[in-house]
Amino acid sequence: MRRFQNSIWVYGDYRNYFQNRVTLQLLARAVELAPEIDADVCAVIFGHSVDDFVGEYIAHGAQKVYVIDHPDLKTYSSETHAALLTHLSRRFSPEIILIGATDFGRELAPRVAKRLGTGLTADCIRLSIDDNGLLIQTAPAFGGNLLAKTVTPACRPQMATVRPGTFQELPHNDDAVGDIIPVTMPEDLPVPRARLMRSERIPKRAQRLEDAQVVVCGGRGMGSKTKFKKLFELARLLGGEVGATRPVVYSNWIAHDALVGQAGKHVHPQVLFSFGVSGAIQHTAAIADADLIVAINKNPEAPMMKMADTAIVADANQVCSSLIRELKRRIRE
């Protein structure tokens, strides 16, 4: 019998549970990676009255759940959670810790990595295991223009934050069973030096360009302000937002806050349409993170066409109108 069992930990980030599925997504990926290093999949959760979440984690793939449940943990504090995660990691020595790249996770993870003296890769979009059993962490740099593969060869645990939406959660399995391991709250927990005084949920507001899942970008090739307006109708049909290049905002076809590029917004939609855009680096630097790029340009040699998944050689206006017509026909509300 082996003395040590490897484990992959997923940090339970349950605030905003119904919007924030990243913990479940990470459990699903951990379930896939675990056999390659002969590991258990564990979730870790800190809070008060968190039984429901513990059940959810087990139903979504966790074989073990470490729980620290205490009334003092009612407020979500990165300083406190950092202390607790460090404490547990020292005690149980996981091989890997995965944390969702929410705002909270991205503040928590570096603090824990620092305390444990180990490496951390931010905002990964791919995770795999290499022949030596090391976790290969792939993350974007330069706004997605480059991807970097990183490993942490010598230090443990290997730590990564992972962008929400990267992996698909497993279906809820009511029959799943897992071990629940309650851990007592350490007594020497320091008093937080940053205290949450107030926290309100931000009312639902208009979608921001930088958060949109679909972005329709228009360039000078749209021809005129009137023709450019069609892009708004297309964006509305797609539930997306309109972005623009610099000449377009300079000509006042759209407000300046729609500028996409080095001097404007970075976007990372699932689908990006690019109409009549040449693809200057100052613009493309901010769109390379899009999963699917559809470019429409009459010049097949335009740099924008070279970086697209599909390059449509045609008149931008006509394609826009035709796409609007076809979408109206196909989408039945």
Place this chain on the structure above:
Amino acid sequence: MRYHFVVCMKQVPMVSELPWDSRSGRLRRDLADGMMNPACKHALEAAIQLKDRHGARITVLTMGPVMAEEILREALAMGADSGILLTDPKMAGADTMVTSFTLARAITRECPDFDLVLCGCHTSDSETAQVGPQLAEELNVAGVAYVEKLDLQHHTVRLEREADDFLETIEMDLPGVVTIATQRYTPRYASLGGLQEAFDRDSITVIDAQGLGLTPEQIGRNASPTRILDVYSPAAQKENIVMRGSAKKVVEDLLDQFGDQIAAAIGKDLKPNG
């Protein structure tokens, strides 16, 4: 009381040039034109606004190649009082763990009386957003990330930030470290006259590893727990399908080939007739 703020800033390459050494996975910074990382500029602006209101001394700090001195000069022209450049070939290739360690060492040695350290929320090149929180750990002081608004109140600072759909008000003890988000503190421009004057001023201290009392084993790539295996362009992996023909035809082709992916993104069915 007169506050002492330290603003950490990094010189990043202009995106129009991305000269990477593909074998080492490191950026050939010697080849790229540099600029002040945008989020760091917001951090400096926040510091200057606090200085205008409360009175303070602002030290700007960067670790980078010799030419990173440019961004310190720019910061002086915007309103900082003095600059520290940490530069040494042995410091190159540091990951966030080692960067925060080295910066913390400089702060404890050169600015032991600091009240607040301000960082950008992230850099445009490495995009980790890790250096700020790790600096707080290293200095063993309070730390809060993604701050939108700061209000000094003697020995504490009241902070507002948006995090994961929540608007939070936080009270943080001083000294502390914050990272500044890019929504609110829109940076001022450095005037040309100011820039000229900043280049003539004698207010930048240059320090190497030895000057910080650090050995080569403690810094740079040597000491970093992470290793970059490979850096590549995702564009190279795209299929780049070309479609031609009438507007009607290309739209049909597009929806045939990518309809499912587009449907998933918009959460609606796009099948032709069913």
